[in-house]
Amino acid sequence: MKMNEEVIYTDQLLHHRCVGSQIEKTRNTWEKQCSWFVDAQSSFYGRYAEIYAESLKKYGNDNFEYYARRNRLREDLLVYTQTQMARRSRESEISMDHIKNCRASRTTNGEYGRVKPMKHFYCFP
Numbered sequence: 001m002k003m004n005e006e007v008i009y010t011d012q013l014l015h016h017r018c019v020g021s022q023i024e025k026t027r028n029t030w031e032k033q034c035s036w037f038v039d040a041q042s043s044f045y046g047r048y049a050e051i052y053a054e055s056l057k058k059y060g061n062d063n064f065e066y067y068a069r070r071n072r073l074r075e076d077l078l079v080y081t082q083t084q085m086a087r088r089s090r091e092s093e094i095s096m097d098h099i100k101n102c103r104a105s106r107t108t109n110g111e112y113g114r115v116k117p118m119k120h121f122y123c124f125p
Contacts, residue, residue, distance in 0.1 A: 052077050 052073070056064045061082050068078055078084050 048074065049077050053080060056080055 055067075059067070065081050065083055067073075068081070
């Protein structure tokens with residue numbers, strides 16, 4: 001004899017059938033009306049660098065940088081602005097002479113990178 005939880009009633013069956021048909025209708029509607037959006041979005045995202053370069057050429061460096069800062073445009077595509085070029089040249093000219101005389105401290109066991117932690121690093125006694 002079946003328990004009450006195992007019995008499927010007519011209204012439950014109708015509900016599952018209704019939900020299943022609604023999912024299929026929604027999928028078909030999306031295919032007809034919205035499936036173009038994914039390809040269009042991909043092509044627009046692919047054109048960002050080209051659009052930024054055109055805008056920079058059309059409006060000039062100062063106006064474009066103001067607009068880019070105000071609207072927080074993607075940093076990786078702002079490569080041709082004067083500010084970005086100056087920042088890259090500064091980053092490439094950073095001198096590391098201040099650390100040439102630095103030495104690593106001596107360890108108790110003579111191996112670097114395998115130093116056991118000191119007592120005050122232990123959380124539990």
